[in-house]
Amino acid sequence: MMRRSSLLAESLAIVCKELASELRQRVALSAIGLFAITTLIAVAYQIGPYSLAENDRPFLLSALLWIILFFASMAGLARVFVKEEDAHTAKTLRLAARPHAVLLGKLVFNLLLLLALEVVVVPLYCGLMGLRIEGVLGLVLVMLAGGATLSISATFVAALIARASGSNTLFPILALPLLLPLLVAAIAGTRAAVGSPELGAVLPALRAISSLGGVTMVTALLLFPVVWRD
Amino acid sequence: MTKDALKAVLPWVLGLWLAGVTVAGLLWAPAAAGFHGDSFRIVFFHVPQAWVAVLAFCVNLVASIRYLRTRAPLDDARAAAAARLGMLFAILATVTGSIFAKLEWGMFWNWDPRETSIVILLLIYAAYFALRQAVVDEERRASLAAAFAIFAFVTMPFLIFVIPRVYSSLHPNLVEATQGAVRFKMDPGMRLVLFSALAGFTGLFAWLYSFEVRLARVLAARHSREEA
Amino acid sequence: MGVVIREVIVLNAGVVTVRFDGVTKRFGRQRVLAGVGGEVRPGHLLVVAGPNGSGKSTLLNILAGLLRPSYGEVRYLDGDVPLPRDDWYPRLGMAAPDMAPYEELSALANLRLFARLRGCYNGDGPLGTLLEELGLAAAHHDRLIAAFSSGMRQRVKLAQATLHLPEVLLLDEPSANLDADGHLRLGTLVERLKPTTAIAVATNDPREIAWGDAKIELAG
Numbered sequence: 001m002m003r004r005s006s007l008l009a010e011s012l013a014i015v016c017k018e019l020a021s022e023l024r025q026r027v028a029l030s031a032i033g034l035f036a037i038t039t040l041i042a043v044a045y046q047i048g049p050y051s052l053a054e055n056d057r058p059f060l061l062s063a064l065l066w067i068i069l070f071f072a073s074m075a076g077l078a079r080v081f082v083k084e085e086d087a088h089t090a091k092t093l094r095l096a097a098r099p100h101a102v103l104l105g106k107l108v109f110n111l112l113l114l115l116a117l118e119v120v121v122v123p124l125y126c127g128l129m130g131l132r133i134e135g136v137l138g139l140v141l142v143m144l145a146g147g148a149t150l151s152i153s154a155t156f157v158a159a160l161i162a163r164a165s166g167s168n169t170l171f172p173i174l175a176l177p178l179l180l181p182l183l184v185a186a187i188a189g190t191r192a193a194v195g196s197p198e199l200g201a202v203l204p205a206l207r208a209i210s211s212l213g214g215v216t217m218v219t220a221l222l223l224f225p226v227v228w229r230d
Numbered sequence: 231m232t233k234d235a236l237k238a239v240l241p242w243v244l245g246l247w248l249a250g251v252t253v254a255g256l257l258w259a260p261a262a263a264g265f266h267g268d269s270f271r272i273v274f275f276h277v278p279q280a281w282v283a284v285l286a287f288c289v290n291l292v293a294s295i296r297y298l299r300t301r302a303p304l305d306d307a308r309a310a311a312a313a314r315l316g317m318l319f320a321i322l323a324t325v326t327g328s329i330f331a332k333l334e335w336g337m338f339w340n341w342d343p344r345e346t347s348i349v350i351l352l353l354i355y356a357a358y359f360a361l362r363q364a365v366v367d368e369e370r371r372a373s374l375a376a377a378f379a380i381f382a383f384v385t386m387p388f389l390i391f392v393i394p395r396v397y398s399s400l401h402p403n404l405v406e407a408t409q410g411a412v413r414f415k416m417d418p419g420m421r422l423v424l425f426s427a428l429a430g431f432t433g434l435f436a437w438l439y440s441f442e443v444r445l446a447r448v449l450a451a452r453h454s455r456e457e458a
Numbered sequence: 459m460g461v462v463i464r465e466v467i468v469l470n471a472g473v474v475t476v477r478f479d480g481v482t483k484r485f486g487r488q489r490v491l492a493g494v495g496g497e498v499r500p501g502h503l504l505v506v507a508g509p510n511g512s513g514k515s516t517l518l519n520i521l522a523g524l525l526r527p528s529y530g531e532v533r534y535l536d537g538d539v540p541l542p543r544d545d546w547y548p549r550l551g552m553a554a555p556d557m558a559p560y561e562e563l564s565a566l567a568n569l570r571l572f573a574r575l576r577g578c579y580n581g582d583g584p585l586g587t588l589l590e591e592l593g594l595a596a597a598h599h600d601r602l603i604a605a606f607s608s609g610m611r612q613r614v615k616l617a618q619a620t621l622h623l624p625e626v627l628l629l630d631e632p633s634a635n636l637d638a639d640g641h642l643r644l645g646t647l648v649e650r651l652k653p654t655t656a657i658a659v660a661t662n663d664p665r666e667i668a669w670g671d672a673k674i675e676l677a678g
Contacts, residue, residue: 005577013574021562088558091524092618095547096575156381160374164364173360174378177353181388212388219384223377226298230373230526301526366485369526453484454529 007104010097014105018080019112027083028113032076036121039068040128049130061131062190066183069121070150071172073114077154078171080106081162090162099225103155110151110158118143131194138193138202145206146186149213153178156220159227178216185209244437248430251423259423272330274423278431279323280344283351285435286316291383294376306372307446309379310362315438317355319431324348350389354382473537474549474625475499476521476656480530483516490516493530496674498626498656503648505667506660508676514660515554517676518628521658522552534626548576551624553615555631561604565589565614568603569621576622588617593643608635616644620651627657633666641665 022028043064052060084090093102122143126133133139157175161167189205255274293309296302327345328338339345361378365371476498483491490513498504498521506514519525521532523546534541534549541549559568566582569589573579586599592613603611612635619627629648633641648657648669659666667673 005574009577010575013571017560017563017571020567021560024562087561088556089560091552091554091557092559092572093575094524095522095550095552096572101575153381153385157378160361160378161364163370163374164361165366166364170360170364174357177350177357178382178385180350181385208388212385215384215388216381219381223380226373227377229523230370367525368484368486369528 007098007101010101011104011108014097014101015108018105018109022109022113028076028079029116031079032072032113032117033120035075036068036072036117037124039071040121040125043068044125044128047129049128057131058191058194059187061129062194063187064129065122065125065190066146066187068125069114069118069146070179070183072117072121073150073154074172074175076113077110077151078158078161078167080110080155081158082167085162085167094228099228100221102228103159103220103224106158107151107155110155111148114147114151115144118147133194134197135193135195135199135201138196138199139190141199141206142186142189142193142202142209145209145213146182146189149182149209149216150179150186152213152216152220153182156216156224156227159224163227182209182212185212241437244430244433247426248434251427251430254423255427258419260417260419270420272326274427276323276326276330277424278427279319279326280348281428282431282435283316283320283323283348285432286312286319286439287351287354287383287386289439290316290379294379297372297376298380301369303368303372303450304443304446306376307450308443309372309376311439311442311446313355313358313379314442315435317352317359319435320348320352320355324352347389351386354386358382473500473654474541474656475535476532476626476658477535478521478530478532481517481520481527481532482529483513483520483525484528491520491527491676494674494676495530496672498658500625500656501653502656502671503652503669504658505670505673506658506676507662507667507673509662512676514676515556515630517674518552518554518630518658518660522550522628523547546626549625550628551619551622551626552628553612553619553630553632554628555634557615557618559603559611559614559618562602564600564602565594565606565610565617566599568614569617572618573621578622585617585621588621589613591643592617592647593640609637609640612636613640616647620647625655627651627655628660629657630660632659632661633663645669 047064081090084093097105122139125131154175157171157178161170161174164170185205185208189202189209192201192205195201251274255271259271259274289312290309293305293312297305297309324345327348331340331342331345332338358375358378362371362375365374478497479495481491481494482489494513494517496504506517508514516525520527523532523543534546559565560571563571566585566589569585570579570582573585586596589599590596594610594613594617598606598610603614606614612633616629616632619629632648633644636644645665648659651657659669661667
């Protein structure tokens with residue numbers, strides 16, 4: 001019998017399935033959350049609100065925030081694909097769903113996970129480190145765009161490494177060089193938002209992040225069928 | 231001259247050419263202004279090495295795209311060969327670059343944009359080989375590696391074009407663009423040696439690359455003989 | 459059961475034949491399959507037999523398009539027209555030991571997901587009927603797979619493989635972990651699907667080898 005479902009319906013079915021399993025097991029959420037909270041506490045305890053020179057604060061604190069977010073995401077974003085291979089469910093999914101529905105479904109789930117992380121970690125970080133944000137809207141935009149671009153690359157690399165052995169160590173090795181441009185731009189954008197209430201201040205970083213996101217999204221869509229099926 | 235004879239002579243021509251470039255670069259090229267002593271002479275090796283590392287990255291991209299279209303094992307072997315050579319030359323460029331940096335700026339490493347770019351390139355090559363090693367199935371290894379190579383190539387320009395605007399560069403600019411025309415800031419003798427070195431290293435890459443591809447062809451032929 | 463299966467016969471007007479030639483697979487230096495060829499078509503059930511490690515599962519994976527052969531080719535023919543690879547999966551149903559259902563979902567939720575993905579979800583009714591026909595009582599439908607025995611899982615796998623009325627059905631050790639009752643139900647299902655579905659079964663069970671109209675014996 002031929003397929004009668006749309007790409008959107010299929011992607012949605014996958015997002016719902018991911019959410020249902022995550023709500024039941026909470027593995028990815030607790031991995032990412034605990035990693036972020038632990039590093040956050042370590043950083044806050046060691047550095048705190050007063051030990052940095054006033055001039056260095058915006059830059060160092062923005063960099064530290066993104067390093068926490070980046071490594072926390074490395075702890076959990078690969079799971080969407082790795083768990084399918086580990087639990088031997090990948091093959092069934094491969095046969096039943098269109099590759100693009102799988103990519104989009106997993107991508108949306110990872111994005112939701114990352115946004116949930118940001119919603120908790122960013123305010124907590126600002127509070128613990130005594131970081132005052134001048135441009136809140138700018139910061140929100142940088143976090144949204146940065147989270148989206150991060151989840152695109154991370155989801156694609158997760159699909160790659162899930163099909164290799166020793167995938168958990170491989171994930172950061174493959175993802176790091178691909179995500180460095182994003183990290184640089186996101187840190188620059190965050191620093192701009194910390195220092196200035198003007199939306200124009202974060203614009204250069206926002207442009208870099210979203211063009212990187214657009215290009216990686218198109219490439220991921222083109223390459224994913226190969227990665228997922230071969 | 232027949233094709234075979236030409237093939238036999240070319241490596242010798244290449245060897246002589248590179249020997250000539252080495253001698254000219256170390257002894258003949260006139261001293262450049264603005265550098266400490268003879269430190270600038272490393273440029274004749276460093277710049278071509280960095281160029282070949284980038285060239286190999288491009289060859290790897292083309293071979294990877296070809297593999298995904300043709301599914302020919304030889305195209306995968308081409309991609310892997312280009313990456314191996316690219317990694318070798320990226321390491322050489324990093325080492326010569328940091329020797330120059332030590333002599334010129336007093337530090338082996340400065341996180342100058344171009345230094346950062348070559349380190350990322352090295353990391354990408356390392357990740358590429360880590361991925362290849364972790365996949366047992368040959369067909370799957372080939373397509374996953376090709377997909378990673380293409381994805382990495384797409385993010386690379388962002389590094390090269392985004393980072394340099396964020397930080398200022400210490401790197402000497404050999405080429406200066408003025409009013410649309412590209413003008414070289416070098417002495418004609420230095421320029422001659424540098425371009426000869428670029429040509430020589432490109433030839434060296436081509437020779438090593440063809441060597442690797444020939445080896446892959448022989449191995450593939452042996453495999454299919456075993457199948458028969 | 460009868461109702462559902464009679465529907466299959468009406469719906470599956472298209473006839474897909476799977477033809478494969480010279481299929482060879484190497485894993486590194488080790489050769490698993492060497493030049494295997496054959497045909498799977500409706501009404502002509504193919505049995506793939508052979509000792510453990512002889513490449514039965516590998517061959518089925520290659521027929522499914524899940525694995526690329528090192529040499530040789532597999533074609534899905536709709537009449538005489540070869541189908542592009544993208545059109546294989548929607549027509550294909552498969553059950554294999556390494557295809558587990560989602561542990562954290564219930565039996566019915568698993569089937570619902572795959573029915574939705576395949577675009578043939580018409581409410582839970584038909585899915586529940588299918589599970590019952592495979593011998594899984596209604597009381598178990600909403601329980602998590604994690605609490606299932608391996609025989610019950612096998613029944614869910616078989617339901618997953620057939621819920622979309624596939625044109626090509628690949629069964630790898632389909633009666634693994636099944637009791638006598640389960641085996642009987644599987645036999646009924648296969649017999650009824652056979653006239654309209656190209657079926658290949660990888661097995662060493664003599665009862666299943668008897669289903670075959672053709673047989674490939676792989677050497678160890």
